[in-house]
Amino acid sequence: MAQKISITVNGIKRTVEIDGWEKLVDVLRDKLGLTGTKKGCDDLSCGACTVIVDGEAKKSCSMPAIKADGTTILTIEGLSKGKTIHPIQKALIEAGAVQCGYCTPGIVLELYALFTKNIDATQEEITNALAKHLCRCTGYEAIFEGAILAQRYMKGNK
């Protein structure tokens, strides 16, 4: 049955008609055209669909859209500003952490949520955050190095 939800996505207030069963990922991708959020599995395993809901990194493939009503959401499209990319994106690119790129938006947002809350996150905390994501390309070394570099960049930007 159709219902309406109001969400603030990337700073813009949106009202969307949804079906009760719909997941947040499908609303973002299909109804709002925000296809930077990716789908890799359906069981909370891969993290490609991660977005930031009220400051927390959430796997949008498992979040009922109805539960997002009234929230503030940041997707990958909201992070870079025109030609200015976010330091996390810059760091991951420089570290060679972007190969096929399918896991990248989710990882960028995971790190954004982590460093926004705690810019001094320890290496263990960074690893724990990254462990919510799967990447088949890199063997994770470059992703970890990119995360450390991102932390450095963000500290410098403060």
Next chain:
Amino acid sequence: MNFKYIGKNVDRPDAIKKAIGKAVFIDDIKLPGMLYAAILYPEYAHAKIISIDISEAKKSEGVVKIVTGKGCDFRFGDNVQDRLPMAVDRVLYIGEPVAAVLAENPNQAKTALKKIKVKYEPLPVIVDAMDALKKDAVLLHPDSGNYWHLPGIGPEAGTNIGDHYCCKKGDIEKGFQESDHTFEGEFVYPWGSSAALEPHGAIAQFHEDNTIEIWSSTICPFVVREDIARKYKVPIGDVRVHVPEVGGCFGYKSDVTIEQTVAWIAHFVPGRPVKWMCSRKEDFLSSLLGHGIRTKFKVGVKKDGKFVALQAAIYHSTGAYVDTGLHIMRGATHNCTGAYEFPYCYLDGYSIYTNTTPVGAYRGYGHQESQFGIERMIDIIARKLNIDSFKLREMNYLGPGKYTALGELLWESNGSVKQCSDIIKKKLFSGSKPKEDDKYYYGRGFSALMKSPKGAPFSSKSCFLKFNVDGSVCINMAGAEVGQGLRTVVRQIAAETLKISPERIRVYTEIDTQFSPWEWQTIGSMFTIQGGRAVIRACEKAIQKLKETASQALRVDTDMLEYAGDEIFLKHDPSIKIEIGRLVHGYMYPDGITVGEVIQSTSDARLPRYCNPDKNGQGSMGVTYTFGAQACEIRIEKATGRTIVDHFASCFDIGRVINPKQIRGQVNGGVMMAIGATLCEEIKFDKNGKCLNPFFSKYRFPNIKDAPKKYTVEFIETPEHIGPFGARGIGEHPVIGVAPSILNAIYDAIGVDFFEIPVTPEKIKKTLEGK
């Protein structure tokens, strides 16, 4: 040699779009009027279809059409045409499409799907190749003798053998007579999934004017184009295939995968684009799996450890269709010697039909499956003969003047396994390993490896190049960028050859068979070698054309001219020169009269003298080999049986490093993937052919916590004659020596030989408890 751009960490041209979420993948494409397909799968892995009742489903909301395989009068395939887009009267595996619903949105399609009622008559199920070979085994393809196939390959009628290949070098009986000892072993590399993070997906549209358009997450658009054209009887040029960004491949997006199924569904609704995106479960069960290979070895050895004879039997549980699997078996068979010379070989391989998901390419393409066995055998033989395992390897390594199983003579330029081995030995085996403590056992293990490309004699790659009036260049190729970084490689090779900066070279981003030059498929770690060579050829042709126009402008013979990137000058008087931009669209004299060709060029490159096998299964099918060595330091946790890879080291004779950062990423990614295969990943089918774990939550895919704490990546650069600037491929190579080096390390740690992967914590714990 001094290079300006080769060997440098040039930036990946596609990185920003990917990092900001603007790269367009197949699931991001939405076309006007698009319909969504949902597909029904059977309840049985082998059954006759008695009836399909669609009456209730048809009434469901949003349903446009319900499609079955009824009336499909063709089989398709590249090697053996044994495949069907949708089951006609029988199902052969649990992921086989039986029917499809087309609806205005995916959820309507899924809802209607549940209302289709199918009656089956179950048939006996075969899951393992060894059972399919039994005398009383049910025939999965009773008509296999009638299937079209390429010459020299294909099914043995009246059996479940889908393909048989035998490679003979000398008289094997004589080899065993000359041997002082023989050793036997049997090894299993089970099914796994390439499991790219992006699942398969495709869109097909049959236009009203009889043209067909396909969008697919594929690495072989030209193969798809030809296969679709053949089956729907339209000129090949009337099929247009688009490849958006591909979110990882690792093999299983090569060959025709899901495109024929989507086309079959779409051809019922001309004018409407039809999209099908695989769920992860569908990606596991209805695209292609990897491996499924059992290898039996008999090795004949002299007293001093010199290898004499190798007899191998490779049994490939290739799944319901053999088309995409048979060359993996062939690769596994003739590459099973690994990096060693055996004067006598009898290597026998079988691809065998089973009621499981068809096997297709997986990074490594047969190499890791059989070299896993030989590298384990060598450690065991060294132990039994009481010879140092490095000494045993070193006295048998292939190298200049030695012959591979295929009968190919090796030269200096084929690279040195010995040098790779020495580097790895020094890095990991100079000191002693840590002593067992309260919590852990420690071990180290080694493996050498050999990789040959797996191609076809006609497997060319092409390049279109055009100069712009500002001296910048556009390059258009059809190599599928799946994350391996070939766009960067194209840029660097072109920059080096044209002597202009990489930023001035615009590399194609998407493939469209209507505009892209022809390429067979982006497979076999061959893009750098072949594609890179095509780039150089196109650049050289363009330079020649520039010189021809310059010779008219400067009124001098072309051989008196020197090309310098932004200008062409007279060799003996560099003050007489002309800038490139003035030549690109022809040179204009002061009176306006213009001469000379527009500066654009085309080229291609293939593997020289790559051939079909002769009657002994031999021939030039390796052409350009790569050798390497890998090793690891591991810990086994006593409490859990968990194997922790602390350090993984790889060294390859790569010929020439084009981009150090990218190449390290390739090696680490490959090593990690193979650590997954070695320690946790396996697709499991029960005896009824039902898959037990087609989800990421049940198919253990390594995360960052499973990654080695340290990766060592080293390269030897013995230039190769075929590749650009001496370069060889690297994409698949890092997976080859991982399983044997870890299993050799496990023996070193706990004194137990494993012959089958994955070696899970449960298996080790059980073994430790039994000790």
